Amino acid sequence: MAHVNVIALGLFRLDTGLHELSLEANKGKDLYPQLLQKAHETKPDTTVTQADINGCIVLVNGKTARKGTKLADGDTVHLMSPVCGG
Amino acid sequence: MATSYAGYMGKVVELDLTTREVREYPWTDEDRRKYIGGKTMAAKVLDTMLTGREEAFSEENPLIISTGPLTGTGAPCSGRLSISALSPQTGIVASSNCGGTFGYFLKKAGLDALIIRGKCDQHTWIEIDNGRFEFHSADEDGLWGLKATPSQQRIKELLEQKWGAPRSFGQMVIGPAGENLVLYSGIISDERAAGRTGLGAVMGWKNLKGISVTGNHEITVANPEKAAEWNRKFFRALRTHPLTGRQLPRMGTAGLVSPMQMRGMLATRNFSAGRYDQFDKICGETLAEKHNIVNKGCVSCPIRCSRTVDLDGKPVKGPELETLGLLTANIENDDLELVIRLNNELDELGMDTISCAGTIAWAMEANEKGLWDNGLTFGKADELVGIIEDIAYRRGIGEELALGSKRLSKKYGGVDFAIQSKGLELSAYEPRRAVGMGLGYAVSNRGGCHLNGGYLVILEGLGLFTDPQTAHAKADATMMFQDLMEAIAASGQCLFSSYIFFPGILITRPNSALTTTINKAIPYIGGVLRLINKYPLAVQMHMPVLPHTRAFELITGMKMKMGDYMRAGERGYTLERQISTRFGVSAKDDTLPKRLTDVPQDPNDPKTKVPLDKMKRSYYNARGWTQDGRPKVSTLKKLKII
Numbered sequence: 001m002a003h004v005n006v007i008a009l010g011l012f013r014l015d016t017g018l019h020e021l022s023l024e025a026n027k028g029k030d031l032y033p034q035l036l037q038k039a040h041e042t043k044p045d046t047t048v049t050q051a052d053i054n055g056c057i058v059l060v061n062g063k064t065a066r067k068g069t070k071l072a073d074g075d076t077v078h079l080m081s082p083v084c085g086g
Numbered sequence: 087m088a089t090s091y092a093g094y095m096g097k098v099v100e101l102d103l104t105t106r107e108v109r110e111y112p113w114t115d116e117d118r119r120k121y122i123g124g125k126t127m128a129a130k131v132l133d134t135m136l137t138g139r140e141e142a143f144s145e146e147n148p149l150i151i152s153t154g155p156l157t158g159t160g161a162p163c164s165g166r167l168s169i170s171a172l173s174p175q176t177g178i179v180a181s182s183n184c185g186g187t188f189g190y191f192l193k194k195a196g197l198d199a200l201i202i203r204g205k206c207d208q209h210t211w212i213e214i215d216n217g218r219f220e221f222h223s224a225d226e227d228g229l230w231g232l233k234a235t236p237s238q239q240r241i242k243e244l245l246e247q248k249w250g251a252p253r254s255f256g257q258m259v260i261g262p263a264g265e266n267l268v269l270y271s272g273i274i275s276d277e278r279a280a281g282r283t284g285l286g287a288v289m290g291w292k293n294l295k296g297i298s299v300t301g302n303h304e305i306t307v308a309n310p311e312k313a314a315e316w317n318r319k320f321f322r323a324l325r326t327h328p329l330t331g332r333q334l335p336r337m338g339t340a341g342l343v344s345p346m347q348m349r350g351m352l353a354t355r356n357f358s359a360g361r362y363d364q365f366d367k368i369c370g371e372t373l374a375e376k377h378n379i380v381n382k383g384c385v386s387c388p389i390r391c392s393r394t395v396d397l398d399g400k401p402v403k404g405p406e407l408e409t410l411g412l413l414t415a416n417i418e419n420d421d422l423e424l425v426i427r428l429n430n431e432l433d434e435l436g437m438d439t440i441s442c443a444g445t446i447a448w449a450m451e452a453n454e455k456g457l458w459d460n461g462l463t464f465g466k467a468d469e470l471v472g473i474i475e476d477i478a479y480r481r482g483i484g485e486e487l488a489l490g491s492k493r494l495s496k497k498y499g500g501v502d503f504a505i506q507s508k509g510l511e512l513s514a515y516e517p518r519r520a521v522g523m524g525l526g527y528a529v530s531n532r533g534g535c536h537l538n539g540g541y542l543v544i545l546e547g548l549g550l551f552t553d554p555q556t557a558h559a560k561a562d563a564t565m566m567f568q569d570l571m572e573a574i575a576a577s578g579q580c581l582f583s584s585y586i587f588f589p590g591i592l593i594t595r596p597n598s599a600l601t602t603t604i605n606k607a608i609p610y611i612g613g614v615l616r617l618i619n620k621y622p623l624a625v626q627m628h629m630p631v632l633p634h635t636r637a638f639e640l641i642t643g644m645k646m647k648m649g650d651y652m653r654a655g656e657r658g659y660t661l662e663r664q665i666s667t668r669f670g671v672s673a674k675d676d677t678l679p680k681r682l683t684d685v686p687q688d689p690n691d692p693k694t695k696v697p698l699d700k701m702k703r704s705y706y707n708a709r710g711w712t713q714d715g716r717p718k719v720s721t722l723k724k725l726k727i728i
């Protein structure tokens with residue numbers, strides 16, 4: 001298991017109350033259930049579901065990643081909801 | 087000149103401030119069909135009035151306030167108007183878009199547009215009531231010299247005293263920056279700003295402090311029942327779309343700071359980098375968690391992207407992404423509360439936050455490099471409240487900062503890091519990590535504007551994630567988005583309504599095979615986009631992803647299929663360019679500073695710079711312009727401009 005630093009951004013952060021946390025995982029997708037659990041611990045009334053987490057853009061060390069991306073010790077994983085503006 | 091179309095009031099008025107004469111401007115239904123309204127309509131009027139010899143600060147420069155046919159009709163996001171003129175900042179034709187209620191009330195007064203020429207002989211504000219114009223002294227009424235909110239409150243008091251009872255009305259004013267001819271001063275209407283290109287200074291030069299407008303004309307709709315039903319669907323589409331229904335209402339444009347940071351596109355230290363190590367202190371999430379009170383919106387807007395935030399216990403308008411980025415990362419300031427204060431003060435003084443912040447960043451670097459000893463330093467932002475006031479009142483170094491980074495870099499040196507195009511400072515998107523946005527900044531008609539430049543960042547990392555470093559298809563996509571946004575603005579709707587063009591599933595499932603395939607495919611469809619751009623009239627239908635055209639038809643009664651709409655947008659965009667060529671604009675002006683085109687953002691990755699020349703060639707081909715950037719006669723004929 002790799003020790004990784006996970007940073008939540010966007011609506012995902014506002015909806016879960018999660019900011020930065022240390023987790024263990026082999027692949028990106030291993031983080032999802034842990035994040036859902038942490039979200040419910042931090043914000044019991046959160047409406048965030050697994051689908052919302054699946055809908056986040058994932059970056060590993062600043063590069064676009066996918067659910068199956070292998071993680072290594074010390075990686076930084078960002079999860080953020082898609083945005084636009086102007 | 088009455089009209090057979092609904093939505094329009096059928097009257098455009100020309101007001102001469104010098105003689106105080108008011109006359110109707112001839113504007114026919116054929117003009118309406120070709121130029122729709124808003125900024126495109128204004129471009130046509132400017133085309134007849136500007137020869138290429140006029141100065142921005144002259145009686146010959148008309149200031150045009152124009153609505154679109156959908157303004158005030160209840161269509162979604164239809165509270166918009168355009169203000170157009172020759173810009174003192176760029177010296178070429180410019181237009182700035184504004185929300186608020188002025189557009190709606192201009193139509194209630196029976197007017198589609200107001201063309202203001204000449205110059206008042208004293209400081210003046212004008213009251214428009216049902217097409218009747220009354221001139222008042224802005225000095226005797228205690229208006230001249232006031233900031234934006236007190237100015238609007240004073241006008242309200244004066245009108246209520248006169249009317250004896252409250253009545254609804256719209257108004258627009260300039261602040262001290264416009265009065266003192268700061269080249270990037272804006273016009274404020276309610277809490278909204280027509281911020282860009284210095285049109286506040288045009289008003290200031292005309293000695294015009296403000297305008298109020300009201301009336302009780304009826305704004306008609308061609309097919310009220312069907313339009314109401316369609317608008318309901320349109321509203322629903324906006325409310326249920328992940329961008330316009332969730333992200334923008336919840337976080338506003340401030341929500342972009344984090345993804346821009348992640349993508350390396352957050353302009354940092356005067357665009358010398360794309361990531362700011364203190365970004366978490368200033369991002370939209372922190373703004374929402376610590377300062378947001380409520381979101382607000384323009385008339386008829388379900389998106390409500392504007393924020394009300396807390397400052398010293400008082401609710402004030404929150405900063406938009408551009409201000410947030412440029413007054414934090416770009417000057418290395420991590421004090422979010424200070425940004426809220428600066429943003430509020432800039433609005434009150436009536437200044438464009440983007441150009442002001444961009445000029446300050448340039449000045450900091452010029453000071454650091456020993457080119458101009460001005461005392462400004464990256465990371466030291468405390469003194470900026472005083473500095474921006476000095477700019478508005480043109481005191482001390484403010485006298486020079488009021489000129490903007492292009493002029494200052496010509497005087498002191500540092501042209502390569504003056505982050506502007508055609509004299510207009512760029513907004514907070516660092517284009518070396520979104521090269522299509524770089525092309526847009528460079529070719530944009532009004533200068534370094536992300537929206538007028540086509541807003542390709544929406545494909546290049548915000549929204550979708552098409553390869554941000556490739557030049558493929560970027561020219562054609564830029565043209566397509568520019569023309570689409572031109573048509574939307576001309577109709578009187580907000581550009582943000584265009585985001586529903588992107589199917590929600592691509593946004594909510596960014597990691598899905600479908601989204602990944604589309605991201606990968608976009609660079610290969612340049613040829614298809616070019617064909618659509620070239621023959622838009624072949625698309626004689628409404629597109630389900632863009633409810634705008636059907637709403638347009640039901641409201642106005644004018645035929646407006648997708649192809650007509652895109653062609654009208656192209657016509658407006660090309661006409662603006664054609665006028666600017668009279669003022670000497672050509673390919674040489676479609677540029678970016680060398681920092682963005684010659685220096686890779688990542689020294690280890692030579693692709694991280696904007697391949698501008700290559701994309702420009704392709705863009706001019708797509709538009710039917712010469713390689714010198716001038717619309718060809720055949721293109722002008724095709725578009726029925728000549």
Ligand code: SF4
Binds near residue numbers: 165383385580583
């Ligand atoms: S999206 Fe924002 S700027 Fe556009 S009309 Fe709505 S509130 Fe105004």
